[in-house]
Amino acid sequence: MEIDDILASVDHSDVSSPESTALDHQLLTRFWVAERTAPELLPWPARLMDRMMERVRHQIETIEDLAAASSDPAASASNATATATLTLSILQTDLSRTQYLLRSLLRQRLSKLTKHSMYYLLLSSSSPAPIPPPASGSTEAKLQQPEDSVPVPDPESLPSKSPLSPSEANFIYTHQTLLARHFGSSFLSSFPPQLRRLDDNAGGTSMVQGPDTREALFVRCLAEEVLVVAPPGDGVDEEVSAATMKMGDVWVVRWEGIRKAWERGDVEVL
Numbered sequence: 001m002e003i004d005d006i007l008a009s010v011d012h013s014d015v016s017s018p019e020s021t022a023l024d025h026q027l028l029t030r031f032w033v034a035e036r037t038a039p040e041l042l043p044w045p046a047r048l049m050d051r052m053m054e055r056v057r058h059q060i061e062t063i064e065d066l067a068a069a070s071s072d073p074a075a076s077a078s079n080a081t082a083t084a085t086l087t088l089s090i091l092q093t094d095l096s097r098t099q100y101l102l103r104s105l106l107r108q109r110l111s112k113l114t115k116h117s118m119y120y121l122l123l124s125s126s127s128p129a130p131i132p133p134p135a136s137g138s139t140e141a142k143l144q145q146p147e148d149s150v151p152v153p154d155p156e157s158l159p160s161k162s163p164l165s166p167s168e169a170n171f172i173y174t175h176q177t178l179l180a181r182h183f184g185s186s187f188l189s190s191f192p193p194q195l196r197r198l199d200d201n202a203g204g205t206s207m208v209q210g211p212d213t214r215e216a217l218f219v220r221c222l223a224e225e226v227l228v229v230a231p232p233g234d235g236v237d238e239e240v241s242a243a244t245m246k247m248g249d250v251w252v253v254r255w256e257g258i259r260k261a262w263e264r265g266d267v268e269v270l
Contacts, residue, residue, distance in 0.1 A: 024051055025098070032105045034262065034269040037218075039255055040211035041112045041120060043263075044165040052102065059095050063088060112211070113168060117176045118150075118198055119210040124162040124169050125151035146180040146188050149197035213256040221245040223266040228257045 027048055035042050066088045070081065113120055153173055155166035164172065180198055188196045200207050226245040245251055250270065261267045 020051075021055065024048060024055075028052055028098075028101055028105075030268060032101050032108075035105055035108050037269045038262075039213060039215040041109060041116075041163045043163045044168065046165065049165075052098065056095065056098060056102070059091060059098075063091050063095065066091070109168065110171075113164075113172050114175060116210055117172050117179070118208045120162075120164060121151050121153060121172055121176055122199070122208060124153035124158050124164050124172075146184040146196050146198055147177050149199045150176050150180050151199075213259070214254050216252050216254055218250060218252055218270040219245075219258055219262070219267045220270055221247050221249045221251075221266070222268055223247060223261075226258070226261045226266045228253050229260070231256050 027045075031042070031045055031048070066084055070084050070088060150173065153162075153164070153169040155169045158164060158166070158169060162169070176198075183198070184196070198207060224247055227241045228243045228245060228251070230242040242257060245267070258267050262269060
């Protein structure tokens with residue numbers, strides 16, 4: 001009996017069909033590689049993660065049932081018992097492989113979230129802009145605290161530009177609020193009220209630092225042709241096409257130049 005046949009023999013739902021399982025595992029692996037390589041947080045693949053978590057739950061239940069059956073003292077040491085033991089070992093190995101990818105993916109996303117927490121909170125906030133601090137000397141200004149500048153995301157209706165999942169939005173808001181309170185009690189409380197905000201942009205310099213989208217990475221072209229663009233900046237007034245990749249080409253390019261192509265599935269991050 002082949003390993004694929006053993007895995008397929010315990011798949012009884014459409015979500016866990018062998019073809020769907022193999023495709024989703026390939027998609028998860030590609031997204032994991034892209035998340036580890038890209039400098040910014042990638043959009044949360046909600047449907048893919050829901051399917052993968054459903055498979056994990058189903059596989060855990062199957063493993064528990066097989067483990068209980070194999071540990072039954074009434075079971076004889078027959079060929080069927082040996083097959084069940086082999087099936088249990090293969091399922092546990094396959095489950096460990098999937099769990100490793102999921103854990104590594106989530107840890108990488110948490111690392112990016114905590115590094116640029118205020119930046120992603122502003123992306124996930126439905127408010128158009130932070131409220132400026134009150135005038136110096138007023139009662140409201142004296143009560144200004146660093147946590148007052150933390151925007152509140154709405155996990156149920158995140159903006160389309162937000163790459164966060166609802167759980168990540170809740171986590172990053174709690175994390176940034178605790179961090180702001182720690183800053184306030186440590187040193188910001190001794191600052192003037194107008195300097196206590198964590199999103200201050202006085203003098204044209206913003207305190208909120210985002211990821212560096214100019215980082216270079218390896219990509220493989222999956223479409224017939226893919227345009228590598230140069231976004232506005234560094235003397236460029238508008239987005240222009242810098243070069244053209246052909247199918248199968250592997251290039252080192254800046255993330256900002258192929259981000260849209262990656263979102264369309266025209267390139268693969270290596």
